Amino acid sequence: MLLESYLEPYVREALDRIGAGGLVEPEFEVPRLPEHGDLATTVALQLARHLRRPPRQIAEELLAQLRLPGEEVTAEVAGAGFLNFRFSPTFYTRMLARIASEGDAYGRLPLGAGKRANVEYVSANPTGPLHLGHGRNAALGDTIANLLDWCGYQVTREYYFNNAGNQMLLLGRSVYARYRQLLGDEYPFPEEGYHGDYIWDIARLLLEQYGDRLREETEEHLRIARHTGEQWCFERIRQTLRRMGIEHDVYFNEDSLYRDGKVAAILEALRQRELLYEKDGALWIALSRFGRQDRVLVKSSGEGTYRLPDIAYHCDKLERGYDLIVDVLGADHIATIEDVLTAVAALGYDTSRIKVVLHQFVTLTEGGQQVKMSKRSGKSYTLDELLEELGPDVVRFFFLMRAPSTHLEFDLELARQQSELNPVFYLQYAHARICSIFRQARQRGIAWREDADTDCLRHPAEQALIRVLLRFPERLAKAAQLFEPQLLAEYLREVAQQFHAFYHECRILGAETEEQMHARFRLAQVTRTVLRNGLRVLGISAPERMEREPVTA
């Protein structure tokens, strides 16, 4: 971003000079091969269409009209008509000094300054513990929120839940059944009830608090069972999320949409637009008018289907004035969210402010075999079990490693490795290593200078590292714009890689001159900042030292 914005005006100027201004937007890319320079533009190739002339010829003309300042950057024509730019080593060392002066704020961007964003994620109903899919959703949503925060947005993290529907009634009945069974009664377990062991835990809690006073099956006693179950599940969910470093700002209760009359208002608005009709005693929404299927909004029993409050919820979020609304949802919501957004748009709202991030499912594997059940509990893996076994850093990183749109294979065996195989440690190790160098320096009584001249950093490894560090803001912005955290994870791997390579090539404490040592300190410091900031966005700790687990061979 820094480098692109530096070159852009010059390229624009050259385009004007050859009479091609406004025909194409100058865009840049980082060539794969180093021989192709540091940055390249394909404007000439794109212009070939408009000007009906060979691209290479256009590139030559552009080059002739390019008025680059001084010798810090050079350009050449290559290949089919690429314009390749190369920055001088001095240019890079100066840029390093510039980003070093930004300190811990390096990477923060003003893209969303003054704007408000709402990110909704997890949103599991309080009927039981969180599972793997929730974990991916949680890690994604939280990281997207972090990304937007770093881009300058004022971010609200929101959790939408329903504690009023059938699911909750079933939870209450399941708990009550277990409670009665604990009392020794022959009490039937509800069909399709929740079979998890945690229901027993809640029942025991009920027994502790109420003794046998709930024995008589009444509405009130069932309500108590349900309420206790809800409280317990919600507390457990929040605890699990806290272990992952997640805390929401707003817990939005679906039921409040009914209480506040928002659902009724939506129905009225839909009716006015003649989008509702009755059939078989139910109230339908005519989505077929927008190329979709009609759906029931109010059942013949008088209850709303989940789509109804969902529509009201999205309208409510829009009315709260957010510039950007992000829904993080599992792949099973693909069809329904489209319905909801279609309805919201039909009501005249600007749904372009709503971005839906759909993520595919997670499969747990071990040694290439799919794992369905936890060995310990015999039930399907809960997020808690995963966190306990692997720790939050590994869990978050694995959930963030892949693009949301792809199926995620979570390799338990690899995740358990406390070794070089585990990609998380590769990043954390680079950070710990830098911290270790600074510890060493302190021990040896070396105080490094904040203002050291960086001009001597001419080694290829040093230059390569600087080049990577300069890309941080751009890569962060891209991850935020596309809602794809794995881009940042991949970038950090590149940073760590370049640093490790530099570390092997160039000694810091054993540098040839004082000047060189201090310059390398600055380089290491910026690297540490980038790693720390990047890991923070991913919600992963940046340890100052790492203890290797005792080898158990």
Add this chain to the structure above:
RNA sequence: GCGCCCGUAGCUCAACGGACAGAGCACCAGACUUCGGAUCUGGGGGUUGCGGGUUCGAAUCCUGCCGGGCGCGCCA
């Protein structure tokens, strides 16, 4: 049957429509008596599922097949 996602090295995955399709793991061969070897350097490995199309250029866009996943309820 319809909708969405995916198909790239032995495995897991990258690659704003750009130049010779790249990483990690696995496999093979190497590297500091000095800053942490959880590191680094090198090597072999590919008809990008298959066929058409769009264009200066396609793993990427369109289209038809094949294969896998997920949805398609007056459940959420």
